[in-house]
Amino acid sequence: MQNDVSVFEVGPRDGLQNESVLLPVEQKVALIHKLVDGGLKHVEIGSFVHPKWVPQMADTDEVARTIEKKPGVAYWALVPNMRGLERAIDAGIKHVAFFMSSSETHNQKNINRSISESLVAMEELFKLALSEKLQIRAYISTVFGCPFEGEVDFDRVLKIGDRLLELGAQQISLGDTTGMGRPLQVQEGSKRAVERWDSDRVALHLHDTSGLGQTNAFAGYLSGIRAFDSSVGGLGGCPYAPGAPGNLATQTLVNLLESLGRPTGISRDSLRETTQWLEDDIGFNLTQRRSL
Ligand code: HMG
Ligand code: MG
Numbered sequence: 001m002q003n004d005v006s007v008f009e010v011g012p013r014d015g016l017q018n019e020s021v022l023l024p025v026e027q028k029v030a031l032i033h034k035l036v037d038g039g040l041k042h043v044e045i046g047s048f049v050h051p052k053w054v055p056q057m058a059d060t061d062e063v064a065r066t067i068e069k070k071p072g073v074a075y076w077a078l079v080p081n082m083r084g085l086e087r088a089i090d091a092g093i094k095h096v097a098f099f100m101s102s103s104e105t106h107n108q109k110n111i112n113r114s115i116s117e118s119l120v121a122m123e124e125l126f127k128l129a130l131s132e133k134l135q136i137r138a139y140i141s142t143v144f145g146c147p148f149e150g151e152v153d154f155d156r157v158l159k160i161g162d163r164l165l166e167l168g169a170q171q172i173s174l175g176d177t178t179g180m181g182r183p184l185q186v187q188e189g190s191k192r193a194v195e196r197w198d199s200d201r202v203a204l205h206l207h208d209t210s211g212l213g214q215t216n217a218f219a220g221y222l223s224g225i226r227a228f229d230s231s232v233g234g235l236g237g238c239p240y241a242p243g244a245p246g247n248l249a250t251q252t253l254v255n256l257l258e259s260l261g262r263p264t265g266i267s268r269d270s271l272r273e274t275t276q277w278l279e280d281d282i283g284f285n286l287t288q289r290r291s292l
Helices: 011-017 025-037 060-066 082-090 104-111 115-131 154-167 183-197 213-222 250-259 268-282 286-290
Strands: 006-009 042-047 074-079 095-101 135-141 171-176 202-206 227-230
Touching: 006 202, 006 250, 011 025, 011 042, 011 074, 025 042, 025 060, 025 268, 042 060, 060 074, 060 082, 074 082, 074 135, 082 115, 095 104, 095 115, 104 115, 104 135, 115 135, 115 154, 135 154, 154 171, 154 183, 171 183, 171 227, 183 202, 183 213, 202 213, 213 250, 227 250, 250 268, 268 286
Parallel strands: 006 042, 006 227, 042 074, 074 095, 095 135, 135 171, 171 202, 202 227
Antiparallel strands: none
8 A cells, every 4th residue: 555644853953952951963964864774754853943933943944954855755844934944044054944823922922923924924035935945834733722712713824834835835833832732623623624624734733731532533534634744752842732652653643543554654663762862862751751
């Protein structure tokens, strides 16, 4: 059977941005190489955000220049604005992920802009990225709940997604930023997104903050979602939930997809070894965080 599911590994970006330990470039590069060797075809290697806002990502330029790129693998980077996009292009990045939130307060706190200001700024970003022939995906955050505003009207999510697709995004990644999504809500939201945009243009970006990541992935799967974001070992966390796990763990996701008869091409042994390496050699305690 053909792989008709995609796994986007976001550990080196979403995972590490939420860890208090700052990894040196060599360790980040080693992590990315291990993930690719284990079969991951999409890896988000870091972000070009302001180094004062997220010091964990300050050296993404050097990481991007140092990694050995394998053919057939997409090395993604998260980009917040024009300065970030210029840095990404200079560093040789060919796959960029733009982002904004579906709740005003989160968008303001995260990128210092209103939703409408973000949508205007996106026009220039897409224009430059498309002229550079970059692949583009776009995250919409807080789609299943905002830590400041609570429930978010899913109609607003769909309207933002429409605009981002119109501008040229190849895929919208629906972000459950702080793991507030409930399974039936995720099933319903995913169904609406897949019906509107098609399953190859939607991904689910789940955080496991409340332990519902895997259940929510299954809920999305039942609604036709076939692309999922995850982080190795559940690396990461949440500033609003001390001690909580980060993104849905890649091994949990791979296990789920393969149990549903969908081959991923990703080695579970390799994911286990990489997680062990993160724990033994780098010093993360991922096992403890996984057991909420
Ligand atoms: P700002 O302070 O409003 O920026 O930050 P500004 O445009 O006013 O510029 C101020 C100064 O910063 C200028 O320098 C710029 O050049 C510089 P000066 O002229 O004063 O010397 N600057 C930069 N320097 C380096 N790289 C840049 C950059 N931009 C401006 N990119 C900004 C605005 C967007 C940059 C800031 O708010 C920021 O970095 N925010 C990112 C926060 C972040 O990383 N959040 C986490 C990622 S999102 C996420 O995790 C959610 C996701 O996983 C999905 C989900 O879970 O839902 C994706
Ligand atoms: Mg995230």
